[in-house]
Amino acid sequence: MSTLFDSIKQGLNEAIAHQQGRPADTVVHQLAPLDVKAIRAQTGLTxxxxxxxxxxxxxTLRHWERGDRQPHGPAxxxxxxxxxxxxxxxxVLSS
Structure with missing residues (x-):
């Protein structure tokens, strides 16, 4: 029977292997970058x-528009x- 510790240990080992470029049973989701500048331009707002x-x-908006960072999660x-x-x-925001 696997314990909570074993589960955490396995997850950490998989994360380390992935970070080091070794094969691991991890799922990596690559999200397409957003063009925040184009999104803002659609609104016509400065x-x-x-x-x-x-x-x-x-x-933050300026970093997103330059591509230094990408919005994550709810943003x-x-x-x-x-x-x-x-x-x-x-x-919705104006009401």
Whole structure:
């Protein structure tokens, strides 16, 4: 019977093997990078207005637009929704 410790140990060993480039039974999800600058351009908003409207710091937005960083988690989801239907997001935020 596997213990919690054994499970954690196995996970750590797999992570170490993956990081070292050795084969491991890990699943790696590669997400396509987002073009945040193009998403913002669709809205017609300046960087300052976009950051304020969607609750993102201006510095973070600039990093995303330069490609230094990518949005993750809920921020990534927000950017994808804005890309598909900016009017819906703007409508919800204005009410």
């Amino acid at each position: 960087q300052q207005a976009f950051a304020a409207r969607f609750g993102v710091s201006l510095g 990534r989801v927000l950017m994808l929704v804005i890309a598909k239907n900016p009017e819906a997001v703007l409508s």
